[in-house]
Amino acid sequence: xxxDLGEFGFIDRISSLCKTHGxxxxxxxxxxxxxxxxSPDENLLITTDMMVERVHFLVNLQTAHSIxxxxxxxxxxxxxxxxxxPKQAFVSxxxxxxxxxxxxxxxxxxxxxxxxxxxxxxxxxxxTRSLTDMVINILVTGFTKNNETLFRNGAHDGDIIAVSxxxxxxxxxxxxxxxxxxxxxxxxxxxxxxxxxxxxxxGVGRILARSQACNxxxxxxxxxxxxxxxxxxxxxxxxxxxxEMLPLSEALTQAALELSADPMEWILNGGxxxxxxxxxxxxxxxxxxxxxxxxxxxxxxxxxxxxxxEMKLIKKSGMVFDIFPKGWDHFRA
Amino acid sequence: xxxDLGEFGFIDRISSLCKTHGxxxxxxxxxxxxxxxxSPDENLLITTDMMVERVHFLVNLQTAHSIxxxxxxxxxxxxxxxxxxPKQAFVSxxxxxxxxxxxxxxxxxxxxxxxxxxxxxxxxxxxTRSLTDMVINILVTGFTKNNETLFRNGAHDGDIIAVSxxxxxxxxxxxxxxxxxxxxxxxxxxxxxxxxxxxxxxGVGRILARSQACNxxxxxxxxxxxxxxxxxxxxxxxxxxxxEMLPLSEALTQAALELSADPMEWILNGGxxxxxxxxxxxxxxxxxxxxxxxxxxxxxxxxxxxxxxEMKLIKKSGMVFDIFPKGWDHFRA
Numbered sequence: 001x002x003x004d005l006g007e008f009g010f011i012d013r014i015s016s017l018c019k020t021h022g023x024x025x026x027x028x029x030x031x032x033x034x035x036x037x038x039s040p041d042e043n044l045l046i047t048t049d050m051m052v053e054r055v056h057f058l059v060n061l062q063t064a065h066s067i068x069x070x071x072x073x074x075x076x077x078x079x080x081x082x083x084x085x086p087k088q089a090f091v092s093x094x095x096x097x098x099x100x101x102x103x104x105x106x107x108x109x110x111x112x113x114x115x116x117x118x119x120x121x122x123x124x125x126x127x128t129r130s131l132t133d134m135v136i137n138i139l140v141t142g143f144t145k146n147n148e149t150l151f152r153n154g155a156h157d158g159d160i161i162a163v164s165x166x167x168x169x170x171x172x173x174x175x176x177x178x179x180x181x182x183x184x185x186x187x188x189x190x191x192x193x194x195x196x197x198x199x200x201x202x203g204v205g206r207i208l209a210r211s212q213a214c215n216x217x218x219x220x221x222x223x224x225x226x227x228x229x230x231x232x233x234x235x236x237x238x239x240x241x242x243x244e245m246l247p248l249s250e251a252l253t254q255a256a257l258e259l260s261a262d263p264m265e266w267i268l269n270g271g272x273x274x275x276x277x278x279x280x281x282x283x284x285x286x287x288x289x290x291x292x293x294x295x296x297x298x299x300x301x302x303x304x305x306x307x308x309x310e311m312k313l314i315k316k317s318g319m320v321f322d323i324f325p326k327g328w329d330h331f332r333a
Numbered sequence: 334x335x336x337d338l339g340e341f342g343f344i345d346r347i348s349s350l351c352k353t354h355g356x357x358x359x360x361x362x363x364x365x366x367x368x369x370x371x372s373p374d375e376n377l378l379i380t381t382d383m384m385v386e387r388v389h390f391l392v393n394l395q396t397a398h399s400i401x402x403x404x405x406x407x408x409x410x411x412x413x414x415x416x417x418x419p420k421q422a423f424v425s426x427x428x429x430x431x432x433x434x435x436x437x438x439x440x441x442x443x444x445x446x447x448x449x450x451x452x453x454x455x456x457x458x459x460x461t462r463s464l465t466d467m468v469i470n471i472l473v474t475g476f477t478k479n480n481e482t483l484f485r486n487g488a489h490d491g492d493i494i495a496v497s498x499x500x501x502x503x504x505x506x507x508x509x510x511x512x513x514x515x516x517x518x519x520x521x522x523x524x525x526x527x528x529x530x531x532x533x534x535x536g537v538g539r540i541l542a543r544s545q546a547c548n549x550x551x552x553x554x555x556x557x558x559x560x561x562x563x564x565x566x567x568x569x570x571x572x573x574x575x576x577e578m579l580p581l582s583e584a585l586t587q588a589a590l591e592l593s594a595d596p597m598e599w600i601l602n603g604g605x606x607x608x609x610x611x612x613x614x615x616x617x618x619x620x621x622x623x624x625x626x627x628x629x630x631x632x633x634x635x636x637x638x639x640x641x642x643e644m645k646l647i648k649k650s651g652m653v654f655d656i657f658p659k660g661w662d663h664f665r666a
Contacts, residue, residue: 002433005434014437014441014460017445017455018445018448018454018455018456021454021456022454024420025421025456028455028457029455029456034421034457036456039371039372046457046474048457048459048472049425049459050426050427051461052427052461052462052463052464054464055427055461055462055463055464087355088358088379090367092382094383094388095335097335099335101338101346105346105350108347108350108351112350112351121355121361122351122361122362123360123362123367123379124361124366124367124379124380124381125381126382126470127340127347128385128388129388130385130388130466131385131465132464132466133466135383135427135463137381139379139423139472141379
């Protein structure tokens with residue numbers, strides 16, 4: 001059964017059916033984007049994400065505008081993880097009869113406004129009917145210079161593990177929307193925004209790529225434990241995360257208290273953060289962090305890549321816990 | 334309501350939200366592919382199609398293998414219509430819990446075998462869960478030389494209208510599958526194959542593109558009346574189709590008799606033919622037809638582009654009928 005195999009097990013199975021590649025293919029299945037050489041010094045990046053009603057979004061919890069914007073944002077985040085500049089978007093949508101044109105225009109406005117912010121052209125797609133749930137598939141192309149392309153698999157032993165923003169906010173925001181009557185409290189606004197209006201970290205990705213000090217990167221979509229696990233596995237390394245370095249805001253703490261939840265669970269396994277996780281050469285970290293900060297963004301050290309294959313969390317108490325990839329798996333959810 | 338607006342009305346509405354384009358964009362929404370200049374003499378083609386269970390396919394009428402192959406074929410057909418060579422495919426799929434891994438592997442085998450036939454690399458996609466229907470979205474990239482790119486809008490008054498294969502076969506095949514207990518009769522095999530295993534006419538598209546005699550092309554996915562209508566509208570022309578030139582086989586005639594259907598309805602409005610329709614300079618038609626025939630394919634003259642904006646059908650009796658675009662519209666279906 002698919003449930004037993006899990007999403008990544010299934011992807012492994014089908015990948016084995018799809019393994020012939022042309023010489024121009026730098027990366028196929030298994031990175032944030034497919035990476036294709038189109039000239040001696042330029043690469044084409046392609047990424048795609050499918051969002052299904054009632055699986056990825058609920059029309060009673062979100063506006064059409066925010067659903068559209070998020071469907072694009074998650075793809076821009078993949079381009080960011082490869083250090084690229086996004087260029088074009090293609091929007092396929094299956095629409096049940098019950099959606100009206102005004103709602104759909106609001107959805108497309110959400111897509112096109114975010115696209116305009118990143119100078120992305122919407123060049124096509126497909127519109128069709130669905131008998132039950134709405135399904136939105138967006139594909140985004142981007143470009144990078146050949147020597148400014150970030151992969152998942154380049155981390156070195158000793159590299160600093162850094163993230164470009166808060167973790168767990170999106171998961172907390174979703175829980176608040178679902179289970180709290182106080183979700184409109186001003187203090188929770190950053191958590192709700194993280195879930196409803198994630199901002200892809202394209203600028204940070206470009207800075208990391210140009211720095212020549214970033215050995216690997218990924219965007220955190222499935223959760224820190226899962227996505228850090230991808231980088232570890234593909235780089236042949238382990239990782240140590242320090243609890244005291246993980247950003248923990250008052251908003252997150254208060255939400256956890258109100259919902260009787262463990263904020264560390266959100267941080268490690270929540271997913272949908274859409275911040276970048278990067279492996280940065282330690283001797284150059286200060287310089288890279290300065291460049292990111294000067295651009296008005298964040299780069300927060302949370303740990304180190306180490307030899308071996310295990311991921312560990314060092315608690316403030318000094319106790320050591322294993323981290324297992326427990327982020328989002330669509331077929332086991 | 335979406336139903337009143339129709340698929341093409343809706344596309345017009347959302348296109349107006351997506352009209353900013355970079356200088357590198359040769360075609361955005363409104364052709365078979367988006368066409369992007371990536372070097373002085375080369376264009377990147379991108380096309381995408383979404384197939385929804387119970388709207389585009391029925392798992393009790395088709396094998397997983399044929400559903401997968403067709404989901405790719407319809408995209409390769411769009412690349413063919415632009416005269417391109419397909420290169421990469423991206424497969425997004427939303428899977429309900431009830432599908433098992435064996436079935437899904439057969440689906441991917443259908444995709445990957447057809448991909449291998451056309452030397453297309455499957456480089457990624459997305460796998461996710463659906464609560465009800467399966468949804469498959471495939472996107473295909475391709476390349477053309479800048480001076481060998483075919484558009485919908487270049488037809489000239491007097492150009493020959495030619496198609497690269499039979500029309501109406503797919504619609505007849507679907508009707509047989511649905512309503513005939515004799516659908517396994519050998520005579521019907523080409524009709525069923527046209528519906529279940531359409532072969533994209535990539536080779537013909539390349540010959541047309543290289544000929545420098547093809548002024549416009551489209552693939553017939555929605556139906557002759559609808560897709561010829563697109564070329565007429567975008568070229569500012571009308572068209573005359575001669576009934577006596579339309580290929581009408583014994584298989585199609587027999588299926589129509591058995592199902593009490595009008596074969597001309599299938600030919601004009603059936604859709605899903607995935608043959609190419611081309612506007613070819615009349616003085617070079619014989620040469621182009623010879624090149625296509627020598628490659629083992631067909632090119633059948635069915636009429637002429639004419640000035641004006643109307644599409645006419647000249648019956649064998651000499652009577653003249655208007656042709657209105659009545660092919661497939663997902664929201665009016």
